[in-house]
Amino acid sequence: MTTPKKSPNSSSKFLLFLGCAIPYRVTSYEISTRKVLAKLGITLIEMTEYNCCGLPIDPVNHEMMVALAARNLCLAEKQGLNIVTLCPGCAGTLRKVNKKLKQNKELRERINGYLKETGLEFKGTIEAKHLLQLLVEDIGLERIKDKVKRPLTNMNVTEHAGCHVSRPADGVDFENPEDPEALKNLIEVTGAKYVDYTDKIACCGAPIAGVNDRIPLQLTREKLVHVKEAGAQALITVCPFCHMMFDTNQPRIERMFNESFKTPVLHYPQLLGLAMDFSPEELDLKGLRVDPTKIVSQIHGAKKGDSKW
Amino acid sequence: MSKHDSKSEENKVTESAPIKAHEFDSHFKYEITEEHGGEKLKHCFQCGTCTSDCPIARFSDSYRPRTLIRMALLGLKDRVLSSETLWLCAACFTCTDRCPQDIEVASIIRILRNAAVHRGGIPLIFKELGSSILETGIAYRIPELRLKKRETTGLPQLPKSNPEDIAKLAKATGFSKLLKRNEKT
Incomplete structure (x- = not known):
């Protein structure tokens, strides 16, 4: 499967759906995304009165999950704008529910029955996308490449995109989850060298961290081992939950397994931002738990007068 | 989870007790x-x-x-x-x-x-996430200090939620009832 080219009906204005985890704990992702997208000519409109996409309570009550997702979709319909989310969980949920509600009349009528009490009605007129999809479809690799001012040559990096970017394939309808290309291509556009590693597409385990604290850490630890073995100097994520597993929990994993990784974990917009010549401060690199100084000085080493951070 | 816990967890599902x-x-x-x-x-x-x-x-x-x-x-x-x-x-x-x-x-x-x-009941984590959604619109309760910090880092204020509308949906779908009735420890 090839990465989709910029689609003819691409847009430059999106409603930003922040979700829950990003404003709660992962603001560095939001800060860097806003900087990078503005430079790429994308206008983000704040989404007023949004609510949780619904995914966290899907295990409790599927019907409420659909209703919560539908309410968000209706708010966007009222504004006539497509949604962009930074969290793949939110994107996947909104995309799946949007598709189901468009296809299934019975479900649509039932959900609209609930929504009626809030003055809303699902019509099916907008799309929801994850940041990756916006980058490859609405901006396009060529336009991103044009904005790269400081190619990250000599840097080896790899990815952990996160399951919900493309799974379940039927519903999310983005790229082939068994052989994903979007994030790989986006990393290579920055000039960095992309390295592959064992079990790259495997889950980090984050969704069950609230139920079991051992298995997710074992999963994440194994991936960190593979990333290190592959010689990657940094791991790139596009999901707040995956990021918490690899970055926030990395010191804990190191203590637990008596190992040392020291692998910086950057949000993709931070990597792209560095290549676009934003400063580490502008991209909130100090918001990361694992110190990325080593790789940043590798990029910035040659340039005198760079502010310390 | 300790090894002991995972053992008892195992017994629950694959317990060898004959099926009646x-x-x-x-x-x-x-x-x-x-x-x-x-x-x-x-x-x-x-x-x-x-x-x-x-x-x-x-x-x-x-x-x-x-x-x-x-x-x-x-x-x-x-x-x-x-x-x-x-x-x-x-x-x-x-x-x-x-x-x-x-x-x-x-x-x-x-x-x-x-x-x-x-x-049966709701595992505690889902009860917490669900209650937060009903009260704040999102799954986590963000501390006031962190909301203030958004301004100092140049981020726009977090949009206000609409708990009244969320409550209506929770009632219609039966979600609020589930949250109230069941508590699984």
Whole structure:
């Protein structure tokens, strides 16, 4: 499967759906995304009165999950704008529910029955996308490449995109989850060298961290081992939950397994931002738990007068 | 979770106690196939792709999606709905994407979880997430200090939520009732 080219009906204005985890704990992702997208000519409109996409309570009550997702979709319909989310969980949920509600009349009528009490009605007129999809479809690799001012040559990096970017394939309808290309291509556009590693597409385990604290850490630890073995100097994520597993929990994993990784974990917009010549401060690199100084000085080493951070 | 815990967890699902005839609920599979995502349950031929490709099963002594599917098909309603391992699915959807019979395995796990909550109780974490959604619109309660910090870092204020509308949806879907009635420790 090839990465989709910029689609003819691409847009430059999106409603930003922040979700829950990003404003709660992962603001560095939001800060860097806003900087990078503005430079790429994308206008983000704040989404007023949004609510949780619904995914966290899907295990409790599927019907409420659909209703919560539908309410968000209706708010966007009222504004006539497509949604962009930074969290793949939110994107996947909104995309799946949007598709189901468009296809299934019975479900649509039932959900609209609930929504009626809030003055809303699902019509099916907008799309929801994850940041990756916006980058490859609405901006396009060529336009991103044009904005790269400081190619990250000599840097080896790899990815952990996160399951919900493309799974379940039927519903999310983005790229082939068994052989994903979007994030790989986006990393290579920055000039960095992309390295592959064992079990790259495997889950980090984050969704069950609230139920079991051992298995997710074992999963994440194994991936960190593979990333290190592959010689990657940094791991790139596009999901707040995956990021918490690899970055926030990395010191804990190191203590637990008596190992040392020291692998910086950057949000993709931070990597792209560095290549676009934003400063580490502008991209909130100090918001990361694992110190990325080593790789940043590798990029910035040659340039005198760079502010310390 | 300690080793001891995972052992007792294992006993719950694969407990070797013989299955008694009265445990079979022959209608149970139809309760699942009637739900969105559960339609293809009966297509399962127990190949085990779901379990062998499951990232959680690799590190768990007890979580086996194939076992849960088989229990559901056999109608072992009590056993499957009270199984602790039901809550170990990470919803990564690898099983769903790779099932040769196109069964939405992860969705069936979700249907079983919904049913378990309906008759048993909600694991604490979901009770917390659900209550926060009702009160604040989002799944986590963000401390005031962190909201203030958004301004100093140049981020726009977080949009206000609409708890009245969320409450209406929670009432209509039965979600608020579930949150109030059930508490599983």
